Amino acid sequence: xxxxxxxELEKDSQKQFENKDKQIKENINRSIGFFHFIGDxxxxxxPRVVQVFLGISGGPGPNKEVEDGGxxxxxxxxxxxxxxxxx
Amino acid sequence: xxxxxxxxxxxxxxxxxxxxxxxxxxxxxxxxFGKCISILKDEEKAEDATQExxxxxxxxxxxxxxxxxxxxxxxxxxxxxxxxxxxxxKKDKSVxxxxxANEHDTADDGLEDQFLLELNVKRLKIILxxxxxxxxxxxxxxxxxxxxxxxxxxxxxxxxxAIKMKIKRAKQKFKKVYKENYKDx
Numbered sequence: 001x002x003x004x005x006x007x008e009l010e011k012d013s014q015k016q017f018e019n020k021d022k023q024i025k026e027n028i029n030r031s032i033g034f035f036h037f038i039g040d041x042x043x044x045x046x047p048r049v050v051q052v053f054l055g056i057s058g059g060p061g062p063n064k065e066v067e068d069g070g071x072x073x074x075x076x077x078x079x080x081x082x083x084x085x086x087x
Numbered sequence: 088x089x090x091x092x093x094x095x096x097x098x099x100x101x102x103x104x105x106x107x108x109x110x111x112x113x114x115x116x117x118x119x120f121g122k123c124i125s126i127l128k129d130e131e132k133a134e135d136a137t138q139e140x141x142x143x144x145x146x147x148x149x150x151x152x153x154x155x156x157x158x159x160x161x162x163x164x165x166x167x168x169x170x171x172x173x174x175x176x177k178k179d180k181s182v183x184x185x186x187x188a189n190e191h192d193t194a195d196d197g198l199e200d201q202f203l204l205e206l207n208v209k210r211l212k213i214i215l216x217x218x219x220x221x222x223x224x225x226x227x228x229x230x231x232x233x234x235x236x237x238x239x240x241x242x243x244x245x246x247x248x249a250i251k252m253k254i255k256r257a258k259q260k261f262k263k264v265y266k267e268n269y270k271d272x
Contacts, residue, residue, distance in 0.1 A: 006231040008208045009215075013121035020120070020134055025112060028141045035146065 092157035100149055112141070115158070119165050125212075125227065126169040126220055140168050155241055162232055163242035166224050173220045203230060203261070210269065217264045222257035229254055 090098070092111065099107035119140055123133035143164055151160055203211075203226075215223050228234045228242065240250045 002204070004204050004230065005206045005208050005211045006204065006227065009125070009211055010118070010121050010231050012208065012212075013124050014117040016124060016130060017117045017120040017137075021116065024116065024120075024134060024138050024141075027138050028112075028145070031138070031142045032145055035142075 093153060096148060096151060096157060108145070115161055116141070119161070122162070122165050122227065123169055125215065126166075126173065126224060128216060132172075136168060136172065140165050143168070155238065158232075159234065159238050159242065162228070162234070166228065166242060170220055170224055200230075203258070210265075214261055214265050214268065217268075218257070218260045221253075222260050225250070225253050225257050226261065 090110070092114065095107045095110050098104060099111070116137065120133055120137045123136040123140070124130060127133050127136060144161060147164075151157065215226065218226075225239065225243075228239050234242070236247050236250050236254075239254075240247045243250065243253075245253070
């Protein structure tokens with residue numbers, strides 16, 4: 001195989017990595033775990049915050065459906081839920 | 088049975104299976120660290136960079152389109168990260184270095200590939216550490232990673248002819264610094 005000093009240089013550089021391998025991997029897993037945690041928090045709270053703002057601005061609040069037994073007002077009416085809908 | 092990088096990526100995206108990450112990590116971590124340490128020239132910074140590059144890779148894994156090889160994609164993130172962090176550290180100096188490199192665009196073709204490939208490793212390291220980081224990175228891509236001109240052009244987002252010119256200039260620079268340091272050149 002023809003000599004390639006660049007490859008030899010790469011091997012030399014990689015030798016320094018051997019004793020750091022585990023620690024770097026742990027740190028990466030910790031960082032990724034943190035990002036997943038933040039993602040979960042956002043996933044959990046953002047829809048609620050949106051609901052609260054909707055409630056404040058006059059739309060259906062977060063607990064409105066629960067308070068009236070979980071039924072929508074449209075469920076009890078004879079009128080179709082959406083305009084232009086054939087019943 | 089061994090699976091390809093691309094299959095491991097697809098499987099990781101589907102299942103978030105730690106084994107797929109472990110596989111990619113075992114294949115590339117030492118290579119990434121090796122590149123970081125040769126460009127950043129500092130063990131601690133190389134350690135941090137390897138960590139940040141891997142986090143970046145994992146967070147952007149879904150953006151890997153599969154148009155290029157996975158290794159090319161990973162190297163592109165690595166080289167660009169290292170070059171950016173060097174530039175941030177000494178912004179003005181780097182600009183000056185680029186300007187100087189442009190001045191050396193003469194008819195001289197620089198060095199024979201054979202000379203570079205058969206050079207003593209110790210000398211190679213010394214000279215690579217003395218040339219500008221962009222020249223060093225491009226020589227590593229060509230001779231260490233054995234990337235094609237097309238792949239390098241994708242990594243550095245430049246045309247293929249610009250890359251050929253950059254390689255030529257990097258070799259000229261290498262030759263100049265080598266001559267300054269060793270009489271037998």
